[in-house]
Amino acid sequence: MSNSNKPKPILNAFSSFGRTILSLFTFGSMNRTSRSVLEEEAITSPSKTIVKNFLRNKLAIVGLSGIVLMVIFVFGGSYLVPFDVLSGEWAHKNLPPSNNMLKFPDELRTQGIEQIVSGRSFSVGLDKSGKIHTWGIDVSEILTVPEEVKAATIVKIAAGDEHVLALSSTGKLFAWGNNSFEQGSVPMSISNILMIENVVDMGGGDIFSYIITDKGRLYVWGGTLSNGLDIVPTRLQGNLVSAGASTVSMLLLKDDQSIDYHGARGTQISEIPAYLLNGSVKLQKVEASIYTGIALDTNGFIHQWGFSGNGMRNIPEKVSFNDPNRISFVDIQAGRRHFVALGSDGNVYAWGDNEFGQLKVPASLQQGKTVAIYTDFFQNYAVLEDGELVSWGIKGFILGSDENGKDMFTRLIHGGRITMTVGAVAVLISTFLGVLIGLIAGFYGKWVDNLLMRFAEIVSSFPFLPLAITLSAFLTGQLGENQRILMIMVILGIISWPGLARLVRGQILAEREKEFVLAARALGIKSKIVIIRHILPNVINLIIVSMTLSYAGSLLTEAGLSFLGFGVKPPSPSWGNMLTGAQRPEVIQFYWWRWILPALAVLFTALSVNLVGDGLREAMDPRANEK
Amino acid sequence: MLKFLLKRIILLIPVIFIISIMLFGMFKLMPGDPVLLMLPPDLRSQAERDFYYNAYREKLGLDKSIPEQYVAWVGNIARLDFGTSITNNRPVREVIARPLQNSIVLNSFSIILAFVISIPVGIKSAVKRHSFFDSFWQVFSLVGLSVPVFFIGLILIFTFAIQLRWLPAGGMPRMQDDGSFAYFLQWSRYLILPITTLTIGSLAGTTRYVRNAMIEIIGKDYIRTARSKGLNEKVIIYTHAFRNALIPVVTLVAGSLVALFGGSAITESIFTWNGIGRVLIDSLNSRDYMVVLTMNIFYAVLSLTANLIMDIGYALVDPRVKLN
Numbered sequence: 044m045s046n047s048n049k050p051k052p053i054l055n056a057f058s059s060f061g062r063t064i065l066s067l068f069t070f071g072s073m074n075r076t077s078r079s080v081l082e083e084e085a086i087t088s089p090s091k092t093i094v095k096n097f098l099r100n101k102l103a104i105v106g107l108s109g110i111v112l113m114v115i116f117v118f119g120g121s122y123l124v125p126f127d128v129l130s131g132e133w134a135h136k137n138l139p140p141s142n143n144m145l146k147f148p149d150e151l152r153t154q155g156i157e158q159i160v161s162g163r164s165f166s167v168g169l170d171k172s173g174k175i176h177t178w179g180i181d182v183s184e185i186l187t188v189p190e191e192v193k194a195a196t197i198v199k200i201a202a203g204d205e206h207v208l209a210l211s212s213t214g215k216l217f218a219w220g221n222n223s224f225e226q227g228s229v230p231m232s233i234s235n236i237l238m239i240e241n242v243v244d245m246g247g248g249d250i251f252s253y254i255i256t257d258k259g260r261l262y263v264w265g266g267t268l269s270n271g272l273d274i275v276p277t278r279l280q281g282n283l284v285s286a287g288a289s290t291v292s293m294l295l296l297k298d299d300q301s302i303d304y305h306g307a308r309g310t311q312i313s314e315i316p317a318y319l320l321n322g323s324v325k326l327q328k329v330e331a332s333i334y335t336g337i338a339l340d341t342n343g344f345i346h347q348w349g350f351s352g353n354g355m356r357n358i359p360e361k362v363s364f365n366d367p368n369r370i371s372f373v374d375i376q377a378g379r380r381h382f383v384a385l386g387s388d389g390n391v392y393a394w395g396d397n398e399f400g401q402l403k404v405p406a407s408l409q410q411g412k413t414v415a416i417y418t419d420f421f422q423n424y425a426v427l428e429d430g431e432l433v434s435w436g437i438k439g440f441i442l443g444s445d446e447n448g449k450d451m452f453t454r455l456i457h458g459g460r461i462t463m464t465v466g467a468v469a470v471l472i473s474t475f476l477g478v479l480i481g482l483i484a485g486f487y488g489k490w491v492d493n494l495l496m497r498f499a500e501i502v503s504s505f506p507f508l509p510l511a512i513t514l515s516a517f518l519t520g521q522l523g524e525n526q527r528i529l530m531i532m533v534i535l536g537i538i539s540w541p542g543l544a545r546l547v548r549g550q551i552l553a554e555r556e557k558e559f560v561l562a563a564r565a566l567g568i569k570s571k572i573v574i575i576r577h578i579l580p581n582v583i584n585l586i587i588v589s590m591t592l593s594y595a596g597s598l599l600t601e602a603g604l605s606f607l608g609f610g611v612k613p614p615s616p617s618w619g620n621m622l623t624g625a626q627r628p629e630v631i632q633f634y635w636w637r638w639i640l641p642a643l644a645v646l647f648t649a650l651s652v653n654l655v656g657d658g659l660r661e662a663m664d665p666r667a668n669e670k
Numbered sequence: 671m672l673k674f675l676l677k678r679i680i681l682l683i684p685v686i687f688i689i690s691i692m693l694f695g696m697f698k699l700m701p702g703d704p705v706l707l708m709l710p711p712d713l714r715s716q717a718e719r720d721f722y723y724n725a726y727r728e729k730l731g732l733d734k735s736i737p738e739q740y741v742a743w744v745g746n747i748a749r750l751d752f753g754t755s756i757t758n759n760r761p762v763r764e765v766i767a768r769p770l771q772n773s774i775v776l777n778s779f780s781i782i783l784a785f786v787i788s789i790p791v792g793i794k795s796a797v798k799r800h801s802f803f804d805s806f807w808q809v810f811s812l813v814g815l816s817v818p819v820f821f822i823g824l825i826l827i828f829t830f831a832i833q834l835r836w837l838p839a840g841g842m843p844r845m846q847d848d849g850s851f852a853y854f855l856q857w858s859r860y861l862i863l864p865i866t867t868l869t870i871g872s873l874a875g876t877t878r879y880v881r882n883a884m885i886e887i888i889g890k891d892y893i894r895t896a897r898s899k900g901l902n903e904k905v906i907i908y909t910h911a912f913r914n915a916l917i918p919v920v921t922l923v924a925g926s927l928v929a930l931f932g933g934s935a936i937t938e939s940i941f942t943w944n945g946i947g948r949v950l951i952d953s954l955n956s957r958d959y960m961v962v963l964t965m966n967i968f969y970a971v972l973s974l975t976a977n978l979i980m981d982i983g984y985a986l987v988d989p990r991v992k993l994n
Contacts, residue, residue: 501689504973505966506928508935509950513962516954517696595816602818603936607951622820626940628839631824632832642821649816657812 096662103658109651117459135448161419203247226265343371376418458616472536481547591656780868792880814874924980
């Protein structure tokens with residue numbers, strides 16, 4: 044072959060790669076005859092053979108796709124879904140995967156909507172015919188309406204976080220749902236009162252229920268031990284009209300159209316302005332979010348007090364006091380952390396916190412045709428002139444929520460980011476150490492080898508997990524969150540190198556005796572260069588396979604360590620520490636999504652990595668081709 | 671042989687010495703003053719406080735220099751006195767003894783089971799490569815290698831303890847250990863789930879190991895020779911191949927020896943089994959470092975011994991290995 048028509052090496056590699064790809068589609072039948080022996084030889088270079096073998100292995104391709112999928116899910120997801128340490132709402136704790144919190148039954152709409160109330164994960168609707176409809180996520184069997192309620196004609200409903208009250212046309216009160224503080228039932232004392240007095244307003248807080256009767260009296264039952272709500276001051280009793288309930292307190296509207304506060308002391312919501320307390324402004328409705336109060340006066344204007352963070356008191360500009368052409372309001376509704384108001388212009392206004400999209404009022408409600416609004420917790424409903432029902436706010440958690448009400452989906456993404464990063468960095472550290480120590484020991488031999496291998500023996504002599512736990516407890520005691528994660532990477536890295544070091548050393552010992560090393564040395568090439576240029580390439584396959592397989596192991600170790608509470612600690616999520624709470628039997632039994640999902644994520648990722656590792660090993664092992 | 675043994679044992683001494691210095695150093699670097707935890711709660715004056723503080727320091731030998739403390743500690747260990755656990759004020763040896771027994775019981779069952787299953791399975795997989803049997807176990811072992819141990823445990827609890835209610839979810843029998851058969855029956859019910867978890871966890875690795883070792887041997891020339899001589903396939907596999915495949919398996923057995931005592935923190939923690947792994951976790955959480963230190967020294971000595979046994983084992987099964 045003359046020098047001129049010999050292709051440049053890079054082009055050669057490129058074109059033969061193209062041919063390889065092409066031959067994948069043409070089953071190698073093309074070009075076969077036109078090649079010379081040299082070209083035929085050149086096509087099957089070792090690295091190409093490895094790639095070809097690897098791509099031929101279906102399982103390895105499945106594994107590779109699995110890894111790519113997880114990387115996209117975890118790292119792409121982290122980019123798209125930001126992680127907020129403070130996120131999460133107690134009211135949403137332990138909700139199963141669902142997306143139907145706002146999926147009201149069509150029947151309710153066709154019958155005509157009388158009233159809608161919501162609890163932490165469900166909503167209850169009352170239609171014009173007095174029938175009750177329930178939807179959302181079932182907690183405490185809340186969606187199962189008792190038979191006696193179904194039989195009665197209901198005129199009024201109310202909901203606490205996990206219980207429902209319903210008043211029949213005959214004045215009988217029903218309750219169902221969570222009854223752990225007897226808030227989900229009607230005590231004898233209340234039934235007795237209802238024989239004489241009639242209910243004008245009723246409602247539920249987190250663990251209590253209340254009624255206000257036509258005698259202006261307030262009765263509270265359920266979990267009132269901490270807030271003393273059941274002991275109503277005599278100055279209030281007898282002149283109450285309606286109320287708005289917060290978690291541990293109530294705002295009361297009196298018959299002189301002033302308001303008052305009742306419940307736990309020292310809360311931000313108890314700081315009611317004097318002009319509302321003394322009745323100089325006449326009020327028609329009062330509502331309460333967790334820390335902020337809101338009242339509507341008889342002129343249709345809004346007054347607010349209490350906590351002002353999260354935009355809770357940012358009444359829309361158009362309706363604020365500064366605007367001379369401001370519109371008045373017909374109705375106000377309080378969610379957990381937001382407010383919704385219906386203007387006299389028939390539009391819906393919302394302000395406050397928007398974590399669950401509770402401020403994303405649909406465009407159809409901005410056209411002046413809204414007649415009623417219903418808001419509780421993070422669910423919002425509005426009725427239009429034509430009887431259409433529109434909903435917005437939280438739909439549910441697609442993968443459920445954890446014990447702090449945090450979204451499992453977000454936590455899985457960000458937990459995966461931490462678990463996968465920790466594993467990767469740990470493997471990089473251990474590979475670096477392993478290769479370095481193995482190379483040095485193998486090449487220099489003698490006392491260096493002896494010393495290093497003794498050292499490897501010491502490190503590997505400890506059982507792996509106990510050592511990792513001990514080191515983690517000893518070294519991360521006073522570190523901050525990120526330093527801690529970094530330290531976990533380092534710990535995992537520095538205790539898992541001996542295996543690879545031995546492997547590399549063994550391989551080097553074998554390679555060192557070969558003729559090409561002898562030749563290189565004879566030429567007077569520095570030993571450093573002999574190691575890096577001549578010996579290392581021969582063990583690189585070994586290193587790649589070892590890295591892949593130990594990455595899978597590293598993922599599992601991190602998960603195990605965090606599971607035991609010695610790895611990544613909350614609030615930073617990791618797949619391991621998401622499972623820490625799963626050791627309690629009730630979590631295993633009832634909240635399956637909290638342990639199955641993160642465990643499956645670890646399994647899926649580790650399996651994918653193992654498949655790729657196995658595929659690589661088989662692709663690199665010439666014996667594996669003999670079938 | 672004897673000379674080799676002696677040499678190895680002598681070589682072990684500096685290694686153990688270095689490990690003990692490392693561990694002791696780490697222990698001394700720990701934040702937190704154990705004496706503060708021991709002070710009586712109702713001290714009225716600073717002087718009173720100082721008195722108790724110094725008295726305890728002296729009692730614990732903490733007033734001496736660190737090298738002096740180290741020498742004293744090594745001396746104590748040589749006399750098998752491992753110090754006192756600060757959480758329950760009992761000798762560390764007593765604190766560890768019972769959980770260690772429990773762990774050994776758990777681990778020995780699961781290790782024996784793992785070998786009893788994986789050796790025949792590994793051999794059959796290797797002999798019948800690419801058969802359905804082989805593929806099944808290959809998939810099983812890949813999944814087994816990738817599944818977190820706690821997931822196996824949680825699934826077993828969910829299925830057999832919560833849904834089917836066949837077995838207890840964890841813990842130890844409530845009745846008194848009176849050595850009766852009834853107690854034994856009770857006790858073995860509590861053993862089943864943790865043993866299954868541990869066995870599944872280790873089965874994957876051992877099966878693959880045995881299979882790979884067998885495949886390596888079956889590809890050797892002498893097996894081909896045996897086949898061409900027309901030997902019975904059973905004889906080839908069990909006398910010629912398996913015996914040689916045993917050599918790498920010896921490594922595995924020696925490794926299991928450490929695991930036998932090592933305890934399995936995760937499994938024991940899920941099944942609330944009072945084993946050595948849980949003692950380690952509890953002691954770390956309650957900063958009972960004397961127990962932690964003792965356990966790590968124990969582990970180090972144990973696994974160095976296991977290494978030695980492994981080397982001897984190699985020499986015994988493989989005449990090519992010369993002890994020198």
